[in-house]
Amino acid sequence: MAASYKPTVFPATPFNAEDAAGKLRKAMKGLGTDEAAIIDVFRSHSNEQRVQIERQFKTNYGKDLRADLKSELGGRFEDVVLALLDTPRIYDAKQIKQAIKGAGTDEATLIEILCTRSNAEINEIKKHYKTLFKSDLEKDIASDTSGHFKRLLVAQSAANRSDAPPDTALAQQDAQDLYKAGEKKAGTDEAEFNRILCARSFAHLREVFNFYQALAGKPLEKSIKGETSGYLEDGYLAIVKVATNTPAFFAERIYHSMKGAGTKDEALIRLVVSRSEIDMGLIKEEFQKMYGKTLASFIKGDCSGDYKKMLLALIGDI
Structure with a gap:
């Protein structure tokens, strides 16, 4: 499946950073806050435009727009609004830093980001990580994980996935x-699993999966579930799912962020924010x-309140 795009958040046309900054100022000035106006500005501009609005506000x-928003908003609504001001990488x-800092590790977040981003995106993440945290991403991941799962994540963070088209003979061999x-x-x-799953292009991997099914009489996912366990299994399955149907992978992640008692709000916010300008329309269809x-x-x-309204606006259901 080639990269597919169906965003639910679009750039404003025409775009006027001064007008948008003015609307945000008015929404926060004086007594009370006009949350509806804040939602409207954030959902109707692309990330690139929001970055310009933040500069114009200053x-x-x-x-500082972020400082004003923090003093006016609260809870998960504040979290999602601030997330929308950061550039994607x-x-x-x-x-990633949040996933590995302190006691315990959020392995699912590491898998979700490192197993789905392109080489160029991972290299950009590493550069920003170094600037923000004065630390090396690969080293931090290696010191926070272990065994074959660590090797999988380090391989992904090496950003060395081929972009070559499928090679039938090589796919059969793989x-x-x-x-x-x-x-x-x-x-x-x-x-051997790392060598192939972390280095081949997704288009090539799809051909590998077809040959594997014919050879083994079962899909590779089934073999992965029988041969591995824990986070290593989750990582391998993520790569297979992303190569096969990226929107379905993210639909499943979103579902699990809300399924059962309680909501994994950080995951839900990240998934909605990071996919809204890419393929959220397709994710909704798969969901x-x-x-x-x-x-x-x-x-x-x-979800409830302005947090719910903002998420609905970002997925195009307002």
Whole structure:
């Protein structure tokens, strides 16, 4: 599946940074806050435009937009509004830092970001990570994870995935190598799985999966579930799902952020913010196919107040 785009947030045309900054100032000036006006400005401009609005706000009013928003807003609504001001790769870098700082590690976030971004995007994340945290991304990930899962994430952060088109002979060989490394072997040769899943282009991997199915009589996902476990299994499955159907992968992630008791709000915010200008329209379609309900209905049932309104606006259901 080639990269597909169906955003739910679009650039404003025409765009006037001064007008937008003025609307935000008016929404926060005096007693009370006009949350509806803030939602309207943020949902109707692209990330690139929001960055310009933030600069214009400082120029016009000598005030920091983020500081004003923090003093006026609160809770998850504040979180999602501030997330919308970061450029995508700065936001990714901050999310990775959040996932590994302190006690415990949020492995699902590391998988979601490192296994779905392009080489260029990962290199940009590493650059911003270094600037923001004066630390090396690969080293921090290596010191926070272990074993074969660590090797998988370090391989992904090397940003060395090929962009070559599918090569039929090589795809057949890769399928055989995966079969020998798993199903045909006592134990599993994880290095071989890493070598193929982390280095081949997604288009090539799709061909590998077809050959694997013919050879093994089962899809690669089934073999991965039988041969691996834990976060390593999650990482391998993420790569397979992203290569096969990226919007379906993100639909599943969004579903799991809201399923059951409580909401994993940080994950939900990250997923909605990071996909709204790429393929949220396709994610919504996959979500409905997979779960028989609209994404909007899930958000309405799981979130409340201005937080809910902002999320609905970002997915194009306002």
